[in-house]
Amino acid sequence: MFQIHCPYCNEKRDEIEFAHAGEAHYVRPTAKEQAEMSDAEWSRYMFIRDNVRGDTAERWWHQHGCNLFFNAVRNTVTDKLVMTYKMGEPRPTAAKIEKARES
């Protein structure tokens, strides 16, 4: 079992308290945009994800803790969480991810 740092509780907790909640920074189209989307575009929004090999930004939920969602950068090759950050914060730059990986 590994531990995950919750940016709201500001402490590391056992992974069993958390749930993966999909890709981060994935913006739902507005109602107007949805009305103008083709079936193929809507299908792409609903079902197609980047599936990155390497560092990817994900949404996580501290389900059995503070009950808040946050974002994390996870390396899909090593399956290690590199860093976590609060919702609303921008996707970290490659330099920031490397700095977090070294610490």
Ligand SMILES: [Zn+2]
């Ligand atoms: Zn928390």
